[in-house]
Amino acid sequence: MTTFTDKVKSVVADIPKGSVMTYKQVAIASGKPAAARAVANIMAANYDPGVPCHRVIRSDGGLGGYNRGGVEEKARILKREGVSLETAK
DNA sequence: TAGTTGACCGGAA
DNA sequence: ATTCCGGCCAACT
Structure with a gap:
């Protein structure tokens, strides 16, 4: 039985290089749409x-x-991955 | 076991 | 647009 914590780790590990997910998205992908805070804590x-x-x-x-x-x-790594840190707004 | 904390999120002022 | 407040969930004390 995979716990929520393990699932979160799995989801984050499944994020393709050059892409980023929000804590909320990870929480949703882990099965707990309201656990964004928990994800951050984990x-x-x-x-x-x-x-x-x-x-x-x-x-x-x-x-x-x-x-x-x-x-x-963190910002340095993301830039190295090719991710734009700007909100693009 | 119970209480507090925190790399958060969304809505209200 | 920015700042404040409440809610949610797992880990820590």
């Missing part, structure tokens, strides 16, 4: 080397945070 409390949490961003277009090197490192 990332912050349990970082896994096989889970590219840097591909998960806020719905506002913000990066949220990063437990590995800060928002600056």
